[in-house]
Amino acid sequence: MAAPDDLPLRRFTLIEVNDAKVPLCLRLATSLAAKIAADLGASVLKIEPPGGDPVRCAPPFLPQGESALFQFLNTSKRSLVLDLASDAGRVALEGLLDKADAVLFEEPAAIAPLLRAAPPTPIEIAAFPVEMNAAARPVSEFAILALGGLLHMVGEPDRKPLRLGGHQASYAAGLTAFTGLAAALAARDAGQTAPSVRVSLAEVMQWVNWKAASGAEAGGVSPGREGKNSEFQIVPCRDGHVAVVYTVTQWPATRALIGDPRLGDQKFNTRAGRRQNIAELYEILTPWFTDKTRAEIQAAAQARGVPFGPIFSPAELLATEQYVARGFLADMDHPALGKLRLPQLPVQWNGRSFAPRPAPELTA
Amino acid sequence: MSARALCGIRVLDFGLLTAGANTSAMLADLGADVIKIESGAYLDPFRVVGKPDDNHGWWNRSPQFRFTNRNKRGLALNLKDPEGQRVIRELAGRCDVVVENFRRGVLDRAGLGYRELSAINPRLVFAAISSQGDTGPERMNVSFGSTLDATSGIASLTGYEGEEPRISGMDVNYPDQIVSLFATGIVITAVMEARRSGKGAFLDFSQREVASFTLGEEILAASADPARPSGPRGNKEEGVAQQDAHRCRDERWIAVTLDEPEPTLEAFCAGHDSADAVSALLARGIAAAVCNDGNDLLRDTALQGVTLVRDERGGLVKGLPYRLGGKGISVERPGPDLGQHTDAVLRELLGYDETRLRQLKETGVTSTTPTIGEV
Numbered sequence: 003m004a005a006p007d008d009l010p011l012r013r014f015t016l017i018e019v020n021d022a023k024v025p026l027c028l029r030l031a032t033s034l035a036a037k038i039a040a041d042l043g044a045s046v047l048k049i050e051p052p053g054g055d056p057v058r059c060a061p062p063f064l065p066q067g068e069s070a071l072f073q074f075l076n077t078s079k080r081s082l083v084l085d086l087a088s089d090a091g092r093v094a095l096e097g098l099l100d101k102a103d104a105v106l107f108e109e110p111a112a113i114a115p116l117l118r119a120a121p122p123t124p125i126e127i128a129a130f131p132v133e134m135n136a137a138a139r140p141v142s143e144f145a146i147l148a149l150g151g152l153l154h155m156v157g158e159p160d161r162k163p164l165r166l167g168g169h170q171a172s173y174a175a176g177l178t179a180f181t182g183l184a185a186a187l188a189a190r191d192a193g194q195t196a197p198s199v200r201v202s203l204a205e206v207m208q209w210v211n212w213k214a215a216s217g218a219e220a221g222g223v224s225p226g227r228e229g230k231n232s233e234f235q236i237v238p239c240r241d242g243h244v245a246v247v248y249t250v251t252q253w254p255a256t257r258a259l260i261g262d263p264r265l266g267d268q269k270f271n272t273r274a275g276r277r278q279n280i281a282e283l284y285e286i287l288t289p290w291f292t293d294k295t296r297a298e299i300q301a302a303a304q305a306r307g308v309p310f311g312p313i314f315s316p317a318e319l320l321a322t323e324q325y326v327a328r329g330f331l332a333d334m335d336h337p338a339l340g341k342l343r344l345p346q347l348p349v350q351w352n353g354r355s356f357a358p359r360p361a362p363e364l365t366a
Numbered sequence: 367m368s369a370r371a372l373c374g375i376r377v378l379d380f381g382l383l384t385a386g387a388n389t390s391a392m393l394a395d396l397g398a399d400v401i402k403i404e405s406g407a408y409l410d411p412f413r414v415v416g417k418p419d420d421n422h423g424w425w426n427r428s429p430q431f432r433f434t435n436r437n438k439r440g441l442a443l444n445l446k447d448p449e450g451q452r453v454i455r456e457l458a459g460r461c462d463v464v465v466e467n468f469r470r471g472v473l474d475r476a477g478l479g480y481r482e483l484s485a486i487n488p489r490l491v492f493a494a495i496s497s498q499g500d501t502g503p504e505r506m507n508v509s510f511g512s513t514l515d516a517t518s519g520i521a522s523l524t525g526y527e528g529e530e531p532r533i534s535g536m537d538v539n540y541p542d543q544i545v546s547l548f549a550t551g552i553v554i555t556a557v558m559e560a561r562r563s564g565k566g567a568f569l570d571f572s573q574r575e576v577a578s579f580t581l582g583e584e585i586l587a588a589s590a591d592p593a594r595p596s597g598p599r600g601n602k603e604e605g606v607a608q609q610d611a612h613r614c615r616d617e618r619w620i621a622v623t624l625d626e627p628e629p630t631l632e633a634f635c636a637g638h639d640s641a642d643a644v645s646a647l648l649a650r651g652i653a654a655a656v657c658n659d660g661n662d663l664l665r666d667t668a669l670q671g672v673t674l675v676r677d678e679r680g681g682l683v684k685g686l687p688y689r690l691g692g693k694g695i696s697v698e699r700p701g702p703d704l705g706q707h708t709d710a711v712l713r714e715l716l717g718y719d720e721t722r723l724r725q726l727k728e729t730g731v732t733s734t735t736p737t738i739g740e741v
Contacts, residue, residue: 010558061605062584064590066590071583073586074586131670132689135668144653148619148657150658150663151659151660151662153619154658154659155534155537156534162610164600165601170540179688181547181551183551184554185371187558198690205670205671208663208669208673209673209685211543214659215663228535234535236521243531245515247513247533313516313517313531314516315519315588316522316584316587319519319585320585323503325575328499328501343586344589345582348575349570350499351569
């Protein structure tokens with residue numbers, strides 16, 4: 003399916019090089035950055051190794067057996083299989099590079115030195131900062147979350163630390179690489195020499211987790227996971243769970259919402275006081291939720307400007323009124339897999355969404 | 367810094383806290399001239415959240431504010447005063463980009479929404495970053511950081527296996543942190559279009575959608591198979607043989623990901639100090655890492671890469687999430703004091719003279735001190 007001819011990045015040609023034997027967590031970042039550009043109209047050619055990008059075989063899977071991960075990360079791209087270990091493959095690649103504006107690849111790829119020296123602007127995804135000199139170090143997203151300090155932040159203080167759901171380390175890096183790519187294309191467009199872009203998952207995770215460094219620098223003690231000692235907790239309700247969240251200025255509204263006279267005790271008036279009496283506070287708060295649904299809780303809280311968060315699963319998000327009203331979930335007709343429903347780019351541009359086109363089949 | 371892709375671009379920055387203020391900070395890092403608008407009556411909440419003491423000038427010393435707003439100039443203009451609104455409309459004629467993350471309707475009510483400002487300057491790229499987006503039944507809903515962990519789906523997949531879901535919490539507020547990584551690239555794309563076509567754009571970002579977008583494959587899989595099991599999985603990951611955090615002999619946790627199951631790993635970790643265990647596992651080709659806290663991150667300058675830098679006052683501030691042209695950034699100016707550059711910017715961009723500037727000050731349209739009372 004051809005791209006509409008008025009998409010904002012239509013004038014640019016990008017190559018995503020999927021060399022063999024690259025850690026999957028780096029590939030997810032590369033593919034996400036290129037997918038965003040492709041949905042925005044850039045012509046993206048994905049160079050796959052013989053046998054295909056391993057993400058084609060990565061979970062979660064659709065009932066037909068295809069990878070949902072691959073289908074999400076490779077929308078609106080074209081694909082070409084090249085054996086980059088062969089001279090013929092490399093020559094073919096060089097011919098394609100001559101016509102491209104930018105090339106996306108991973109640091110440990112055997113082909114990386116050739117790509118860094120090629121005419122298009124290099125957008126390079128790595129696991130670690132240059133300063134660590136660790137291109138060959140074994141890596142996983144989970145290890146990156148630990149290094150970046152994010153793992154330390156979630157869970158109970160006396161139990162093991164927890165990762166966040168989803169591919170957060172890879173995807174935050176992928177979003178970053180997209181912004182770096184946009185900056186490089188803007189420089190090229192303005193007739194400047196475009197900067198090369200290097201994104202490491204470890205740097206992105208620390209940057210995202212900046213409050214850990216900021217807090218440690220300011221107070222000498224690092225912030226860390228607080229679990230049941232936190233002022234924000236998860237409480238059960240009639241049909242699931244709700245995150246109790248409010249700012250200092252929203253406490254009076256929160257107190258009025260719950261309506262229990264015991265909350266009027268002055269020990270709960272300040273944040274420090276609430277934290278010192280956190281178990282008692284939650285003993286008072288929790289029963290209010292028990293017999294109410296998430297929808298009832300959200301309506302009552304929002305009416306008072308209190309930002310409680312009902313917890314939704316991915317399946318429940320498909321029916322969320324707000325997402326349906328905004329058309330956030332696209333119905334994409336896939337030639338082999340039928341209708342697929344997936345999130346579109348999270349922006350509306352003069353009211354327009356960017357409908358993804360199906361990911362390419364493996365050819366050759 | 368070699369990359370100045372946004373040289374000549376000026377940003378009118380109403381961004382607050384992280385989602386808005388950091389998007390304009392990333393534009394500043396690329397060479398844009400960012401002028402941040404606050405008012406004595408409404409400070410960036412980071413000035414208050416990070417209040418270090420009660421002494422005069424406390425509003426200029428918040429670490430969180432200084433972390434996020436380096437490389438910007440700061441103006442304080444009362445947006446509720448018709449005179450302040452008039453100044454903003456004049457400034458909008460001299461800017462290329464607006465970034466704002468007020469609750470929907472706030473700028474419209476002040477006559478400073480996209481409709482009004484684009485009538486003055488049709489080239490304007492207007493980035494509106496909000497909790498739920500600018501349309502839909504929940505557009506006026508409030509949220510704060512971890513509210514969106516819950517409503518985006520991330521919390522439902524986070525937690526100890528078989529237990530209740532978890533949020534990233536107030537010291538992370540994860541969904542707030544990732545918005546600017548995406549929004550900045552879209553703003554740059556729209557600036558390219560505006561340079562070419564002369565037409566700006568209204569960019570409507572929903573923070574909740576950005577967070578849900580990071581679960582794209584989960585939402586796709588759930589749509590194809592409504593019976594797909596969901597819920598917290600601890601540290602396990604689909605398709606990974608074995609993955610968890612383990613406590614070592616020195617009481618430190620390490621994270622380990624294995625391609626083959628290894629039942630003896632827990633005992634191995636318990637019998638070794640964390641650094642030794644990680645070295646031994648890495649030598650066997652196994653991904654492993656010590657679980658760092660904020661102080662570890664401050665100490666490990668190699669791991670930091672370009673993510674932290676110091677401003678001219680020696681204060682630690684945010685660096686870059688990426689390396690451009692092989693480099694990070696140097697901080698050209700620290701985060702501005704409240705209203706520090708009001709007069710200079712109004713003189714430079716709008717040609718105001720001393721009489722006009724004095725008049726604005728005397729009528730309270732401009733200021734350098736908060737008027738919000740005790741906080």
